[in-house]
Amino acid sequence: METWDAIRSRRNVRVFSERAIDESDLARVLEAGRRAPSSRNWQPWDFIVVTDRPQLVALAEVWRSAGHVARAAAAVAFVGPVLESDANRDWLWFDHGQAMMSMMIAAADLGIGSGHAAVADQELARTILGHPEDRFCVALMSLGYPQDRALAPLQRPDRRPFDEVVHGGRW
Amino acid sequence: METWDAIRSRRNVRVFSERAIDESDLARVLEAGRRAPSSRNWQPWDFIVVTDRPQLVALAEVWRSAGHVARAAAAVAFVGPVLESDANRDWLWFDHGQAMMSMMIAAADLGIGSGHAAVADQELARTILGHPEDRFCVALMSLGYPQDRALAPLQRPDRRPFDEVVHGGRW
Numbered sequence: 001m002e003t004w005d006a007i008r009s010r011r012n013v014r015v016f017s018e019r020a021i022d023e024s025d026l027a028r029v030l031e032a033g034r035r036a037p038s039s040r041n042w043q044p045w046d047f048i049v050v051t052d053r054p055q056l057v058a059l060a061e062v063w064r065s066a067g068h069v070a071r072a073a074a075a076v077a078f079v080g081p082v083l084e085s086d087a088n089r090d091w092l093w094f095d096h097g098q099a100m101m102s103m104m105i106a107a108a109d110l111g112i113g114s115g116h117a118a119v120a121d122q123e124l125a126r127t128i129l130g131h132p133e134d135r136f137c138v139a140l141m142s143l144g145y146p147q148d149r150a151l152a153p154l155q156r157p158d159r160r161p162f163d164e165v166v167h168g169g170r171w
Numbered sequence: 172m173e174t175w176d177a178i179r180s181r182r183n184v185r186v187f188s189e190r191a192i193d194e195s196d197l198a199r200v201l202e203a204g205r206r207a208p209s210s211r212n213w214q215p216w217d218f219i220v221v222t223d224r225p226q227l228v229a230l231a232e233v234w235r236s237a238g239h240v241a242r243a244a245a246a247v248a249f250v251g252p253v254l255e256s257d258a259n260r261d262w263l264w265f266d267h268g269q270a271m272m273s274m275m276i277a278a279a280d281l282g283i284g285s286g287h288a289a290v291a292d293q294e295l296a297r298t299i300l301g302h303p304e305d306r307f308c309v310a311l312m313s314l315g316y317p318q319d320r321a322l323a324p325l326q327r328p329d330r331r332p333f334d335e336v337v338h339g340g341r342w
Contacts, residue, residue: 003280006174007203007273030337032178035328036272037287043331048338055340079342093261094310097268101207102178105276109174116208130341139265157206160214166201167219169226170301171250 006109008153013113014068016144020051021073025110029143030076032106036099039091045099045138048077048129055128059140062125066117072142076103079131080138096138103141113146177280179324184284185239187315191222192244196281200314201247203277209266210259216270216309219248219300226299230311233296237288243313247274250302251309267309274312284317 001009030047038044050056051074059077060070069075078096083089104114117140119125125137159165172180201218209215221227222245230248231241240246249267254260275285288311290296296308330336 001174003172003174003177003276004199007277008206010206010208012208027333028175031333034330034333034336035179035181035325037181037183037275039287039289041329043336046336046338046342048340048342050340052340089261090264093264094268094271097265098272100265101269101272102276104208105174105273106178116210118210132342135342154206158212159205162198162202162205165205165214165217167217169219169221169223171217171219171303171306 001109005153006105009151010104010108010114011151011154012115013144013146014115014142015147016072016113017147019073019145021112021143025112026074028110029103029106029112033099033103036095036102038095038098039088044080044092044095046079046131046135048079048131050075050077058128059125061121062140063118063120066140068115069117069140069142073144075143076141077125077129078138078141079129079135082134082136093138100139100141107143108151111145111151112143113151115142117142172280176324177276180322181275181279181285182322182325183286184315184317185286185313186318187243187284188318190244190316192283192314196283197245199281200274200277200283204270204274207266207270207273209269210262215251215263215266217250217302217306219250219302221246221248229299230296232292233311234289234291237311239286240288240311240313244315246314247312248296248300249309249312250300250306253305253307264309271310271312278314279322282316282322283314284322286313288313
């Protein structure tokens, strides 16, 4: 798909069809995240891919609004280092945002929908995913083909108007 | 350009040619940011676009490694709200990362290179950009056509190996 179409086709998808995601497509989505830029190229991430249904159902319990993970074809857990100081905290989150966005655009390009979830219960996430104590789960991304309608460029995204968001030269 | 090519073509560009960016191309890059997803769709961003050379040169002083901004065809300042509590801080940075990544992929699709800069001197940034006291500058993105070579898919990105970064099912 043309890049501009993929960017405009990405939307939050939280209801997925039964269709599985081909392994090579899943690998491409993850590769997009691996290639994402990060502060001084520190790459503060590991990605745990979950496709097992009982594991997805368990993972959906880590946050009150993560129910869509239970019904996804796959989920990716974004895991980052527990930082000793706050100095790099903002960039850790910024960089995970970059990696997730890159994956979501790569997914949209393949017709695969995606949705975010936060992780409130870190200990439950650790039990399910097995990452060590010096890591935590930053966020989850669910993936799957949309049940309602195929992805297509959104003509009127639910966003603040361009002229309000974009300032020329000065505020 | 195909999405997968644009994602693999994006690289940090910090040396730019003299070529200006067409206004419609700049608008498309900004539109990609405007469409980015954010926590509960709060869209915690304003984008200030700078193309005036003296203003770019001034902006390059906000951080020791922001020199590339001075020579860019354009820069985008990502401005966010000063938060009253830390509760949403992580998501603010995460969401700005998503918006920046979306813009960078949209830029790569057009052959436009991009580079990040942090903002250490917030008061200088405010003087140059004019945003109000209840906002701060999260980051800068410089844009321009690469001076060295055109963007093309990177075959061997400088990243940790796929099999180290990606874990199947569990850590």
